[in-house]
Amino acid sequence: MTTEPAKTPEVAAAPPLGGPSGRKRAARGRRSLLTRRDRFTLAVMAGAPTLLHVALVWVTALASIALAFTTWDGIGLDAISWVGLRNFRQLFTDNPQFWPALEHNVIWFVVLILIPTPLGLFLALQLDKNIRFSRVYQTAFFLPVVMSLAVIGFVWQLVYNPDTGLINSLVGANRPGHYIDWIGNPKLNLWAVLIAASWRHTGYMMILYLAGLKSVDPTLREAAALDGASEWQTFRSVVFPTLRPTNTIVLVVTIIESLRAFDLVFVFNKGAQGTELLSILVTNNIIGESSRIGYGSAIAVVLLTISLAVIIPYLVATFRKERRA
Template structure:
């Protein structure tokens, strides 16, 4: 009888895992890390935070840019009646003057609000529409994309010069097309206070549409194609597939577009400056222009101009902060 005894081999010994040796930073590595982190931090502090904090502090002073700023209360001793000493702490009088007696403040706030509404309800939807059309891969989409993005590549000053030639009262392109370039029936698009704001908004929207289009186009390229295929299989038409499936996935892009829209609408300066050739024009009052006129203008009321800059900063931070808080709170829940 043959023996069927099976010899069992012992299980192989488990080799102990080698502990990964933690590489310690050498002195050279620490110097490199300090430079990579320190240089951007210093630049950020020097060009963003220090000027911002300095602007807030100067907004409580009465300073014309000549002489040093003394942190002392303004008084009228030794000066003309009712005129405080220059370079002293002025309290909230700059803000009180801006809200009550400065004639360009409320028109500038109204025009900035109109600028923001046009960007939100016209430029952003049109830019998103162009992005959706180009994302479908139509023939010549690269050419259309380049043409629509071309205004973004141009400087705002150059855009202002181009549109100034289009809006020229005599021999301008627009007046020539509609037959109003004569001396008797010509339309002064940029000189008329009832038309110039809307004319400049056309220039700004022309550029903003291309900017928004690129942002949404990048977001659409990142959407999973399987989501659209699943929506189509469930019987959704292209409109329903976009609004019910694709658009909710674009929430991060919507946040970016909103922030960019608010910033671009409130910092609008170049187009208005080129249109007025550096001088204020009735119907084109903006907060950015008021800040510039008071800080680097003939009056050089740096304290008062700084208070207008702080107001502009607060107005821009409020909607962005509220929207970001709501968006991130929804993500957490």
């Protein structure tokens, strides 16, 4: 007599993890990792900076654009009156300071792109050779970048001091009747400020180019050396073409730096004759004695338009490159 084997209860096969039930279980597992307190903390950490950014940047920018078409002395909202394009017509035709200020911003850009930018590239090329104490040199050259512009202005004020300044002492112009007023002379003060700005900008460019040099393939340099190329030929044919993205960033950064220049000039002489800049005109009209907020906002809109004309093409080109990648 044969006995039948005991029947084992059938166990339903679990659905694959990739199926709908598996995805739901994985989603529930992920959700359980964040408690209500964690979600609240993340909301506060992400929401507070976003609200501050919107309030301090976007709202104020939109308010400045709206005020550019009005006249307002800053006292009472009922004093705001719509004037249309009158502020802009006044700005381009009846303001003797606007065109000199715009010219000074252009000079600022030309000087920064021709002097500290090549000098920063030269320093980056030397430090990229892994010379001794390269970290010390990098820190020394980059130190002005992390310093406050107000501190830099104060330091260079001491250098340019007519009585006890370093430059006048070296050239012997610190005697009575032989003083050189580097800050008060309208023919000299802009160039004096530009020397201080170039001192800071050189370290900024050096760091940008040092980062760009890391993308240069060492094998290309070795191949050029094997072909008998000199150091200059290697730089011209191998290194510099590789730095094309870095050069674009350097150009955009330099344009923005030349447009937003304010701190150094204000610390030196508050934008006196010879150092007028667009940013100084904005400040003088909005918080100055005249309190022409609508007129100052019109200058700010012009400054914003010039900045966007540079930034938007750069962003478009960057996004296109990322999509192609």
